[in-house]
Structure formats: C-alpha cells, structure tokens
Amino acid sequence: MPVITVNMKDLQELLGKKVTTVELKDRLPMMGTGWDGETDEGFNLEVFPNRPDLLSLEGLARAYSTFTGLKRGLKRYAVTDSGYRVTVENKVEGIRPWFVTAVVKDVELNDSLLRSIIQMQEKLHITHGRRRRKVAIGLHNMESVEFPITYTTKPPGFKFRPLGERFEKDLTQILTEMQKGLEYAWIVDGFEEYPMILDKNGMVLSMPPIINGESTRLSETTREIFVDVTGTDLKAITEVLNIIVTTFADRGATVYTVENHYPDGTVLKTPDLRPKTMALNIDYVNGTLGMEYTPEEVTVLLAGMGHDAQTGETITVEYPCYRTDIMHPMDLVEDVAISYGYDKFVPEIPEIATEAGEERLEVFSRGIRNFLVGFGFQEVVTFMMTSPEKLFHRMTLPVEPIVETSNPKMEGYTCIRNSLLPGLMEVLASNKHHSHPQNIYEVDDAVLLDPSTETGARSEKRLALALCHARANFSEVKAVLNSILKNLAVEAEIEEGGLDCFIEGRRFIATVDGEPLCWAGEVKPESIEAWDLEIPVAALEMNVEKLFKLTMA
Structure with a gap:
C-alpha cells in the first residue's frame, strides 16, 4: 500500500489550527489509514487503495476536517x-x-x-x-x-x-x-x-x-x-x-x-464535480452494524465523513465526486461506522449452540504433512493456476475438460489445476541445478468439473509427492505409499495400471472396495524430457478426502 509523507506545518495551515502528533496518531488510524512513523518535519501515513483521495495533503486535510468536526458535511466545488x-x-x-x-x-x-x-x-x-x-x-x-x-x-x-x-x-x-x-x-x-x-x-x-x-x-x-x-x-x-x-x-x-x-x-x-447520490435504508444500517440509530443520527454521522444527507422514507445521501470507493450502500454503512468510531462498538459473543473448531480434514492433512516430513520429504506450495500445456502435454496425458479462465492475462495461467503432479514437476525443473535427491510433496486442492454442483466444479483435497534422484523407482514410491496406509490402518489393493504419465509396467493404482485411491509409478522419459529434467522421477497422487473417510469408517 502507498505511503505518503506529510509535512506537519503544511497540514496545520490547511486545517487552520494546530494539532499534535499524539492527536493525529490517535485519530488518523480511526479514519481508515495506517500510521507509519514520524519524520523530522511530520509523519508518514499508509493510505489504503480504496481511498485515493487521501493521497494528497489537501485530500487528507479535507477528510480530517470533516472527521474531527472542523468542517462537517459535503464540500461543493464550482x-x-x-x-x-x-x-x-x-x-x-x-x-x-x-x-x-x-x-x-x-x-x-x-x-x-x-x-x-x-x-x-x-x-x-x-x-x-x-x-x-x-x-x-x-x-x-x-x-x-x-x-x-x-x-x-x-x-x-x-x-x-x-x-x-x-x-x-x-x-x-x-x-x-x-x-x-x-x-x-x-x-x-x-x-x-x-x-x-x-x-x-x-x-x-x-x-x-x-x-x-x-x-x-x-x-x-x-x-x-x-x-x-x-x-x-x-x-x-x-x-x-x-x-x-x-x-x-x-x-x-x-x-x-x-x-x-x-x-x-x-x-x-x-471535469464533472457534481456530488453523486445514493439511497440508504435506516434498517439496513442498523441491521448491519447491530445498532439502533435514528435517521437523524445517521445524517450527522455521514456529515462527519464529508456527506450531506436528507431523511425521508429512505435517507438520500449526497457524496463527493472524489470518493471513488463508494459503489454500494454498504460503503456508506462503513462510513457511518468510521464516523461513529470503531472503538465505541462493544463486541458481543453471539448466543449459539456450537463452538468453532478446526476442520477435521485439515487436522488429518496436517498429520500427513508431518508424517512425510519425518520421512525426509520437503513440502512445497505451487500455484492453483496453470495451463493445459503443463497439465497435459508435458505430462503426456490426454486432454480432459478443465476449469478455464475466460479472459486470461498470462499465457502460463489460463486454467485451474486438476492435478498436483505437474506443479511438483515444475518445481523439480526449476531446481534441477541443485543437489539431489530432491524429495518433495504437496497437500492441497485440485479442482474438477462436476455438473451436479451449484458452480459446476468442486475442489478435492489431494496429496502428491515426487522422488527425484538417480535411482528413483517404482519400489521406492510404493514403499512410501505402504507406510502411509499402514500408519493409518487402511488396506488397499495394488493393481497394474493408472495414469499414462507413468511407464507402463512400472506403474500401479491403489484401490479400496474397487474405488481408486492413489496413482503412482515411474514418470515416463518423454515427460521428464518435456520438463527439461535429466534425472529419473517416481511419483504418486492420492485422494486425501477419500483416505480421510476410510480412516473414519
């Protein structure tokens, strides 16, 4: 966020009164800005992106004047x-x-x-x-x-x-x-x-x-x-x-x-400097803030943020042309809250019958992470956004329907991943100049198309891991899978087959009750070459949500 430097003498001239650093340090953050320390001639102030009108000394003085009651209400420009x-x-x-x-x-x-x-x-x-x-x-x-x-x-x-x-x-x-x-x-x-x-x-x-x-x-x-x-x-x-x-x-x-x-x-x-207008319902204000303001009280509070307001069936608010952040009545409600003072709101714990707690799937996922760290793996976090070229072509996989961006800005980020493995391969490719072995993993979401959902897609928690060194092979990645399943007391059947990115005869699929749980094997030389790697890679990808349900059965 941008930081502006404010000269104290200039600010006081614009305000028409003397103010102390102590006062400014207390009041300015209440306006929605961030105090960023004193300077020899004044102070630095962090301005949030939604208030570009505060990026000048004049705009800051104008807002502070209305907020502190020096000059309340809408300032009109000829x-x-x-x-x-x-x-x-x-x-x-x-x-x-x-x-x-x-x-x-x-x-x-x-x-x-x-x-x-x-x-x-x-x-x-x-x-x-x-x-x-x-x-x-x-x-x-x-x-x-x-x-x-x-x-x-x-x-x-x-x-x-x-x-x-x-x-x-x-x-x-x-x-x-x-x-x-x-x-x-x-x-x-x-x-x-x-x-x-x-x-x-x-x-x-x-x-x-x-x-x-x-x-x-x-x-x-x-x-x-x-x-x-x-x-x-x-x-x-x-x-x-x-x-x-x-x-x-x-x-x-x-x-x-x-x-x-x-x-x-x-x-x-x-320029067109005429004020803009917006209707504001008093019930909407009180329902949002949990208060019982009268319309007259709201008009006074809005005046403290540089607005004029008239009461009627609804409150008609005139706001300045430079307030680019006001796009919805909720923005005016926020101004009411700022003018009233966030420090005056009394927090209340709602009377509900439930207590918050960490999602059990997340607790389970953290357990898998800790287990793999103990196994010598290093966690990585890769981008959700990727491209079909990485998901399919470099992985030597057939193209499938995926969630794509309608107006992508970058060629390399045009869709959401449906698999974690390409991200791991990209990490290995970026670090091929470092020493080996490189054993990495990621536990995160993949996004799959699903017409039965409201959005047409759903996320699925997955685990992907990759072993990259001169002797990485089928047996090593199978041993890691066996350790995970044994630790969780889950029995799975191992069958030959699985994803086409793995070498035929050196790949397998793990199933439970006929349902696929995990795909693993040695990555094809064609895929390794496509990622510009020179060292063998053995990898697996697993459905963590399904594994979690099996442990709860």
Whole structure:
C-alpha cells in the first residue's frame, strides 16, 4: 500500500489550527489509514487503495476536517465553462483511447503545493494507474499553450524536447535511452506509433504515458495549469481527474471545464464535480452494524465523513465526486461506522449452540504433512493456476475438460489445476541445478468439473509427492505409499495400471472396495524430457478426502 509523507506545518495551515502528533496518531488510524512513523518535519501515513483521495495533503486535510468536526458535511466545488476544446483522433483508439482534461487557474504554486502534487501524481500512477498502464497524468504550464489541443500519435522518428533535456530526441531515443522511457516503454511496446499531445501550433505537451515536454514545465511562477489524464479505462481516468482538480481547488484555484471531442462525435465536458447520490435504508444500517440509530443520527454521522444527507422514507445521501470507493450502500454503512468510531462498538459473543473448531480434514492433512516430513520429504506450495500445456502435454496425458479462465492475462495461467503432479514437476525443473535427491510433496486442492454442483466444479483435497534422484523407482514410491496406509490402518489393493504419465509396467493404482485411491509409478522419459529434467522421477497422487473417510469408517 502507498505511503505518503506529510509535512506537519503544511497540514496545520490547511486545517487552520494546530494539532499534535499524539492527536493525529490517535485519530488518523480511526479514519481508515495506517500510521507509519514520524519524520523530522511530520509523519508518514499508509493510505489504503480504496481511498485515493487521501493521497494528497489537501485530500487528507479535507477528510480530517470533516472527521474531527472542523468542517462537517459535503464540500461543493464550482466549475466554470471555459470554451477550451481538445480533439481525440481515431489513431489512438487501439493504443490508449481515453483522454479527459481540465484547466485550473489562479494557482498559487508554492513549494508546499508543488511537493504535494508531485507526491499525489506519483502515488496515483502506482495505485489507480497500475504503474501508468491504466492511468497516466500530465500537468502543464498553460503560459505558452494555444488551444485547441490534439491527442494523436506520431511515428518513432518524431522529435521533441523531453522534460529535463537540453536537446530534442526522437521517440525511439526517449524509449531506449532515457530513464523514464526505459521504465515505461513496456506500456507502448509493439505499437507502430506512440501517443502524443500537441497544441494548435504543434508544440508537444506530452508523450503519454512516458514523459512531458520541456515547453510546459511547471514552476513556482505558474498560475494556470492544463491537466490531462490518458488511459485505457474512462471511469478510472475520470476519477483521477476529479481527485487532481479538487486538490487544486482546495488551495484556492478556479476550475474550468474542457470539451473533449472524440472521433465518433461524442463530446465529454470534464471535469464533472457534481456530488453523486445514493439511497440508504435506516434498517439496513442498523441491521448491519447491530445498532439502533435514528435517521437523524445517521445524517450527522455521514456529515462527519464529508456527506450531506436528507431523511425521508429512505435517507438520500449526497457524496463527493472524489470518493471513488463508494459503489454500494454498504460503503456508506462503513462510513457511518468510521464516523461513529470503531472503538465505541462493544463486541458481543453471539448466543449459539456450537463452538468453532478446526476442520477435521485439515487436522488429518496436517498429520500427513508431518508424517512425510519425518520421512525426509520437503513440502512445497505451487500455484492453483496453470495451463493445459503443463497439465497435459508435458505430462503426456490426454486432454480432459478443465476449469478455464475466460479472459486470461498470462499465457502460463489460463486454467485451474486438476492435478498436483505437474506443479511438483515444475518445481523439480526449476531446481534441477541443485543437489539431489530432491524429495518433495504437496497437500492441497485440485479442482474438477462436476455438473451436479451449484458452480459446476468442486475442489478435492489431494496429496502428491515426487522422488527425484538417480535411482528413483517404482519400489521406492510404493514403499512410501505402504507406510502411509499402514500408519493409518487402511488396506488397499495394488493393481497394474493408472495414469499414462507413468511407464507402463512400472506403474500401479491403489484401490479400496474397487474405488481408486492413489496413482503412482515411474514418470515416463518423454515427460521428464518435456520438463527439461535429466534425472529419473517416481511419483504418486492420492485422494486425501477419500483416505480421510476410510480412516473414519
């Protein structure tokens, strides 16, 4: 989670009163932030991802003022029409399609505000912006900018003077030689042209999401700022724009709208700082929190979190445009609880006839783990997500129906495993340069398709183990199985056969009352080669749930 540095003197100026470190250390965590220690000039504060509006000093001061009663209720922001216009060209559609903007004037860009804005921009890029891939912010001195502004693309040979540089560079040089280019080139990798923001005269404001132009550098003499936010998600960039301009407004700046014209004829006038509304039922609040608030009491508590509310059949709540975390009435209930104070809630033990205890299957599984550790095995934990290539092709197994992800982000993680053995083979492949023997095991869930269940799938607790050394063989893995079964007083029949990943004639299946319990054997050379291993592997996989039921019979 992001940590912001707060200057105590600046915070007190924004609050309009003196506050002590002791007071802040007590009250700020009650707002849903984490105290992260004092500094020479103030303190560090951990801000949770659901409250990006607290990433600036101004946003923190605003929230603290309402929370402590200095300025209760909703703060409303005025927005003035400017007549400014930007054009979004269709060339950006497949690269970075969304673009929203604003203008702020009468800015007193002193050292305090400059530090706050830079910190907020950096933290928003990391969190809301997903390291600039989803959202990137640009702030520009408007002194030499002429509207209309165009959001377009340019080829790699296009040149401009990047921020902090004395000479022009082409776009390829920026991406391959400059620090910011090297850091964020992955976002635009593979495109023939790159996003650019130009003014009426062709002056470069920015190459989003990489770097701004030197021509629009901010300084303490800047009084008018053009704000641009580009990205891949319109909702996200609009939220970020609102957070930025309200930060300036809290410092006394005047906010102006800009018309953003898109290729399909759509015109977005931004920013829109009007409050949003949501209905809240008093019974829902009391039922969730176990309280007996009146509607009037709830409106007072909501005012302590920066909201306005009107009572009626339901409570109509107006909440700020920068509160991106409010998506459901439950979020308002959480605000009621925070405003009331979590320290004031009295915990009660419910009157129920049962007592909590560890699931017996988990106790049984832990016993198996301890047994195998005593047998010289080392436990590993592998990913639930994998790929059909690992589950079937590398294991030389026929492809079966499995639970697959509809929109996978990574080629190697497109489905949920139906077996633990491929994960063990991957661990062995990753550690083949270490000394042998390597005897490993895992006790965890595999997921199987099951049309009879509500979700169409079910999880099954399994044990998989693998022995990897020069003499790993059928007899060794069978001896481990026999020890497990003997220790649990379970009798099983051993038959030739089992999974196709094992060598025919060097594999077996263990059954109880005709039902399969375990599959084991020596892994085929083809599979060992597919995993890029050079040492024999003997392995088994067992249904732990079935084994547990047998011990309970």
